[in-house]
Amino acid sequence: MRGARIVQKVSSTRGFARVAPYVVPALDRAVHRLTRGKVLLSAQLLPGVVLTSTGARSGQRRRTPLACMPEEGGRGWILVGSNFGRPGHPAWSHNxxxxxxxxxxxxxxxxxxxxxxxxxxxxxxxxxxxxxxxPPYAAYQARVDREIRVFRLLPR
Structure with missing residues (x-):
């Protein structure tokens, strides 16, 4: 439990918000690809998905590793567009x-x-x-003027 609190504290910092958007997704994509979808590195801390969405402007398929909150009974997943507490909404949320x-x-x-x-x-x-x-999502929301987008994903 102590380890989880340390990770939460670190992930709430502005320094983490500056570095993580570049490092975490790149590592996740590489490990996910190398393990043929069996391992998502960030999912060792939080459950995670790799979202494949269609680009809003480009129409291209976009793969984005994201933390998620699985809903009870496997009925769906909650995605939070926190963008690590940075000002703009993440591109995947617009997609x-x-x-x-x-x-x-x-x-x-x-x-x-x-x-x-x-x-x-x-x-x-x-x-x-x-x-x-x-809990670090509260720190992310406190740093930005926008309301962080929250999505529910349901199986089709």
Missing amino acids: LLVHPEAEINFKGRDIPVTARLLEGEERAAAWKAVLAFW
Whole structure:
């Protein structure tokens, strides 16, 4: 438990927010590719998926390793567009707004999903659960003026 608290504390820092967006996804993509989808390095700390979405402008398929919060009973996944507490929304979140039909790789399985941006009470309930799951999201939200996007992904 102590190790998890240390990781949470480090991941809440501005220094982590400056470095992590470049290092973590690159390592995740490389390890995921080398292990043929069996290992996602960041998933050693938090559950993770590799999201394959369609680029909003380019129409190209985009693969993005992301932390996720699996919902009870395997009914879906929550994705948080925190962008490590940086000012802008992450590109993958805009892609899902334009093209909600996507695919995730979760624990080595490819799963077609539909993404939905959560709003109002539904977002508030998911946000509360997300903060209990990974408290550093509160630090990310405190650093930015935008409301962090929260998506629910459901299998198609």
